[in-house]
Amino acid sequence: MNKRGLLIVLSGPSGVGKGTVLRSYLEKNPGARLSISATTRQPRTGEVSGVHYYFLTEKEFDKKIEQNEMLEYATYSGHQYGTPREPVEQMLEDGLDVILEIEVQGAMQIKESCPDAIFIFIMPPNMQELTRRLVDRKTEDEETIRRRLERSHSEIAMAKEYDYVVINDTIDNALEKLDAIVCAQKCSMNHMKQFVEEVLEDA
Ligand SMILES: Nc1ncnc2c1ncn2[C@@H]1O[C@H](COP(=O)(O)OP(=O)(O)OP(=O)(O)O)[C@@H](O)[C@H]1O
Numbered sequence: 732m733n734k735r736g737l738l739i740v741l742s743g744p745s746g747v748g749k750g751t752v753l754r755s756y757l758e759k760n761p762g763a764r765l766s767i768s769a770t771t772r773q774p775r776t777g778e779v780s781g782v783h784y785y786f787l788t789e790k791e792f793d794k795k796i797e798q799n800e801m802l803e804y805a806t807y808s809g810h811q812y813g814t815p816r817e818p819v820e821q822m823l824e825d826g827l828d829v830i831l832e833i834e835v836q837g838a839m840q841i842k843e844s845c846p847d848a849i850f851i852f853i854m855p856p857n858m859q860e861l862t863r864r865l866v867d868r869k870t871e872d873e874e875t876i877r878r879r880l881e882r883s884h885s886e887i888a889m890a891k892e893y894d895y896v897v898i899n900d901t902i903d904n905a906l907e908k909l910d911a912i913v914c915a916q917k918c919s920m921n922h923m924k925q926f927v928e929e930v931l932e933d934a
């Protein structure tokens with residue numbers, strides 16, 4: 732069997748429910764880990780550095796880019812976000828599946844650098860519901876919500892670059908689909924090639 736874990740890239744507009752669906756997925760799948768991103772945005776109430784994000788200054792973030800320590804990075808809503816390279820490499824090496832919850836520009840960088848990754852786009856059932864979720868979450872001010880919703884249009888247009896689209900109408904539905912996609916990918920020839928070759932060598 733392929734001992735290396737699967738790299739799963741998950742994107743979708745802000746407020747669609749990526750984090751919510753992922754929390755349930757991770758509870759059900761002990762062999763999967765969420766990559767902890769770095770960001771220059773301010774922590775929200777309750778967010779802890781090293782748990783939800785690594786909260787960095789602009790200077791610290793730029794230094795990590797210079798030292799090639801980011802697997803991908805992008806600017807979103809005036810702040811920098813990026814995936815620290817080393818922990819992702821280590822977890823994949825250890826056979827764990829690694830999930831990157833990242834926006835579309837970063838996802839396209841991963842598509843270039845990690846062609847074996849699987850790309851999943853989470854869609855809202857409709858734009859009214861996306862707005863409602865973002866407003867009801869009460870973590871952003873009105874202007875930030877406006878900017879995030881404005882950006883959601885170009886993000887949704889990028890969904891066609893992904894391998895799969897999952898509609899987050901209910902958390903249970905989205906979770907079931909996410910599980911099924913990852914399960915199918917782990918049985919794909921792309922992922923199983925090494926195992927098939929090993930069996931043939933033994934035969
Ligand atoms: N299927 C669902 N039905 C109803 N509400 C949902 C559903 N999924 C998530 N939510 C709610 O929508 C809000 C946004 O969810 P969440 O914070 O997970 O979004 P996100 O995509 O991770 O956002 P961001 O990218 O801004 O971090 C939360 O209040 C969450 O409880």
Ligand SMILES: Nc1nc2c(ncn2[C@@H]2O[C@H](COP(=O)(O)O)[C@@H](O)[C@H]2O)c(=O)[nH]1
Nearest residue numbers: 768769804805807812813814832833834837
């Ligand atoms: N390119 C990257 N995008 C990231 C990363 N970590 C998170 N994100 C995305 O940023 C927006 C905003 O996140 P928020 O926590 O401020 O609401 C959202 O789309 C995230 O998916 C990353 O490492 N790289």
